[in-house]
Amino acid sequence: MTAPFGLRLGRAVERTGTRACIGLDPHLDRFPAELQRTWAGLDGAARRAAQAEAVQTFNRRVLERIAGSVPAVKPQLAFYEELGAAGWKALEDTCAEARRQGILVVADAKRGDIESTARAYGQAILADDGPLAADAITVSPWLGLDTLDPFLDLVDREGKGIFVLVRTTNPGSPVLQHWGDPRAALVLASAVGRLRPGDGLSSVGAVVGAQVPAEEVKQIRASMPDAWFLVPGFGAQGGTRADCLRGARDDGMGVLVSASRSVLYPDAGGGDPWSAIESAVRAFAREVAL
Amino acid sequence: MTAPFGLRLGRAVERTGTRACIGLDPHLDRFPAELQRTWAGLDGAARRAAQAEAVQTFNRRVLERIAGSVPAVKPQLAFYEELGAAGWKALEDTCAEARRQGILVVADAKRGDIESTARAYGQAILADDGPLAADAITVSPWLGLDTLDPFLDLVDREGKGIFVLVRTTNPGSPVLQHWGDPRAALVLASAVGRLRPGDGLSSVGAVVGAQVPAEEVKQIRASMPDAWFLVPGFGAQGGTRADCLRGARDDGMGVLVSASRSVLYPDAGGGDPWSAIESAVRAFAREVAL
Numbered sequence: 001m002t003a004p005f006g007l008r009l010g011r012a013v014e015r016t017g018t019r020a021c022i023g024l025d026p027h028l029d030r031f032p033a034e035l036q037r038t039w040a041g042l043d044g045a046a047r048r049a050a051q052a053e054a055v056q057t058f059n060r061r062v063l064e065r066i067a068g069s070v071p072a073v074k075p076q077l078a079f080y081e082e083l084g085a086a087g088w089k090a091l092e093d094t095c096a097e098a099r100r101q102g103i104l105v106v107a108d109a110k111r112g113d114i115e116s117t118a119r120a121y122g123q124a125i126l127a128d129d130g131p132l133a134a135d136a137i138t139v140s141p142w143l144g145l146d147t148l149d150p151f152l153d154l155v156d157r158e159g160k161g162i163f164v165l166v167r168t169t170n171p172g173s174p175v176l177q178h179w180g181d182p183r184a185a186l187v188l189a190s191a192v193g194r195l196r197p198g199d200g201l202s203s204v205g206a207v208v209g210a211q212v213p214a215e216e217v218k219q220i221r222a223s224m225p226d227a228w229f230l231v232p233g234f235g236a237q238g239g240t241r242a243d244c245l246r247g248a249r250d251d252g253m254g255v256l257v258s259a260s261r262s263v264l265y266p267d268a269g270g271g272d273p274w275s276a277i278e279s280a281v282r283a284f285a286r287e288v289a290l
Numbered sequence: 291m292t293a294p295f296g297l298r299l300g301r302a303v304e305r306t307g308t309r310a311c312i313g314l315d316p317h318l319d320r321f322p323a324e325l326q327r328t329w330a331g332l333d334g335a336a337r338r339a340a341q342a343e344a345v346q347t348f349n350r351r352v353l354e355r356i357a358g359s360v361p362a363v364k365p366q367l368a369f370y371e372e373l374g375a376a377g378w379k380a381l382e383d384t385c386a387e388a389r390r391q392g393i394l395v396v397a398d399a400k401r402g403d404i405e406s407t408a409r410a411y412g413q414a415i416l417a418d419d420g421p422l423a424a425d426a427i428t429v430s431p432w433l434g435l436d437t438l439d440p441f442l443d444l445v446d447r448e449g450k451g452i453f454v455l456v457r458t459t460n461p462g463s464p465v466l467q468h469w470g471d472p473r474a475a476l477v478l479a480s481a482v483g484r485l486r487p488g489d490g491l492s493s494v495g496a497v498v499g500a501q502v503p504a505e506e507v508k509q510i511r512a513s514m515p516d517a518w519f520l521v522p523g524f525g526a527q528g529g530t531r532a533d534c535l536r537g538a539r540d541d542g543m544g545v546l547v548s549a550s551r552s553v554l555y556p557d558a559g560g561g562d563p564w565s566a567i568e569s570a571v572r573a574f575a576r577e578v579a580l
Contacts, residue, residue, distance in 0.1 A: 027406075048421060078403060078410035084382055084421025087414075089375035112430055113368060113400050114460045116317075120368035124377075131338060131374025140402055142432035142455060144462025165432060170404045172434025179477060180470030187469060 005136055005161030006201035009228060010253060012071030012104055018285040019245070021106065021230070022066060023260025024075040024094060026055040030265040032273035045084070052086035059094040062264065065278040067101035069285050072135075074106040074230075074258050088131075095132045105134040106230065106256075110165060112140030112147050119150040126151065126160045136161030138207055138230065141188055142176070148195070152204070155196060161203045163230040164192045166220060169209035186219055193224035201253060202226040208247055210239025210257075217247045229255050234284070235262030241287050257288045295426055295451030296491035299518060300543060302361030302394055308575040309535070311396065311520070312356060313550025314365040314384060316345040320555040322563035335374070342376035349384040352554065355568040357391035359575055362425075364396040364548050378421070385422045395424040396520065396546075400455060402430030402437050409440040416441065416450045426451030428497055428520065431478055432466070438485070442494070445486060451493045453520040454482045456510060459499035476509055483514035491543060492516040498537055500529025500547075507537045519545050524574070525552030531577050547578045
């Protein structure tokens with residue numbers, strides 16, 4: 001059987017020497033010009049099909065360039081779904097390609113539903129015999145922790161991982177996450193921290209935004225001592241190295257930092273866009289080196 | 291421009307005389323035998339493709355049978371996504387077919403994300419020039435109400451609708467929904483109720499489970515006097531007519547009740563499965579007649 005996700009991620013971070021995770025978010029209007037030309041003049045389903053093909057090409061070229069330098073990638077499902085079935089095909093291809101390159105895949109899906117529906121999402125996104133077979137998934141806890149059960153089954157049976165949305169820092173985030181005393185996010189962190197205590201690093205982690213105040217990150221870490229924190233918000237979203245690594249354990253582990261726009265769409269200054277991406281990824285990897 | 295969703299749903303309920311919404315959730319192992327035979331012996335992507343084709347056929351036959359008798363259908367995205375790209379193609383086809391039949395489509399997606407990601411989900415699921423172009427979507431509010439903004443743009447510009455997950459009744463639901471004093475779900479209902487006050491019926495509604503206690507439903511209704519409540523849980527999940535209609539306004543409107551397993555997979559007793567489905571849908575429609 002595959003090793004637990006928490007352990008596999010730890011090994012990948014050690015092997016690559018960095019806590020960098022590349023957010024594979026296709027922003028079509030920022031793709032290299034050679035790719036943008038492929039859908040010019042098309043519309044409707046034909047346009048989506050051409051764009052999905054471009055996404056597939058883009059991701060393959062990025063993955064070839066970054067294999068070995070980062071532990072994980074994080075495709076954001078929304079950007080594939082806006083291309084419909086063709087987008088899902090590109091996503092399937094991207095996950096398969098990442099697997100071939102030995103890069104872990106965190107599917108940023110933020111799903112959260114009950115019973116047979118949650119099982120279906122587990123099959124869609126995580127299960128080894130499903131279409132994506134990602135290594136881990138982001139999940140939304142609002143409906144309650146029983147919504148995690150089908151994903152936890154895949155943690156136990158197939159060595160998969162979960163990142164529960166514990167605390168984000170978008171402007172509207174406090175309305176529910178900070179409700180009550182103690183705040184809902186802390187109650188949640190403490191409940192999620194008890195789900196699969198690891199020895200070493202747990203396969204049940206948390207999404208904790210880069211801009212969460214230090215005191216609050218400390219409280220979340222106290223409730224989830226073995227958890228991986230997935231930290232979005234580096235670079236384009238304003239998070240610094242210090243912000244992003246604030247939740248790390250004393251051994252420097254337990255934090256996976258993601259960046260997307262700042263590394264995938266650098267200003268190539270008229271030069272080769274693929275080399276510019278590779279350089280940006282390597283600079284980011286150094287920035288959050290272990 | 292298309293009329294607002296709240297109004298369109300009201301007209302559809304009046305025209306069909308019922309508050310029934312059919313949950314188009316493909317449970318493959320309960321499909322008619324003639325369809326189950328189509329994927330026998332296949333596996334992997336070939337199996338998913340054959341199953342997706344069967345889903346497309348199943349939904350088309352159901353939609354032809356029920357056109358004119360119900361105001362809306364509610365495909366649950368998870369059951370399509372577990373078939374990968376082929377499943378998304380079946381979903382696109384199903385939404386298009388429902389449109390042709392004049393049935394409103396509520397995409398049960400429970401998405402909830404920020405900024406450009408939320409916009410991408412809006413494009414994927416609601417936008418008229420997107421792959422699904424559904425009439426309404428279910429959304430998860432945990433990250434905050436700013437996550438609704440891109441969907442609200444589509445409410446304003448394209449006459450689309452939103453159902454915010456306010457209160458469910460799965461066993462784990464209280465942990466966050468009932469946190470704090472007043473309870474988080476009530477705080478949420480009151481914030482959501484102010485988003486797009488309708489005259490008449492608003493295009494911003496709430497998901498309110500059939501088993502929510504009467505007193506709590508009353509409180510939610512007081513905060514959202516013009517909202518449509520999408521009420522899952524009829525039939526297979528144990529909700530009675532009285533449970534499901536508890537949140538209706540004095541004029542009987544404002545409630546859309548969904549059922550899936552109990553109407554799509556009735557015991558045909560060896561007879562024609564399609565007629566059995568049609569009868570079950572009609573019985574459900576009468577049960578929650580206006």
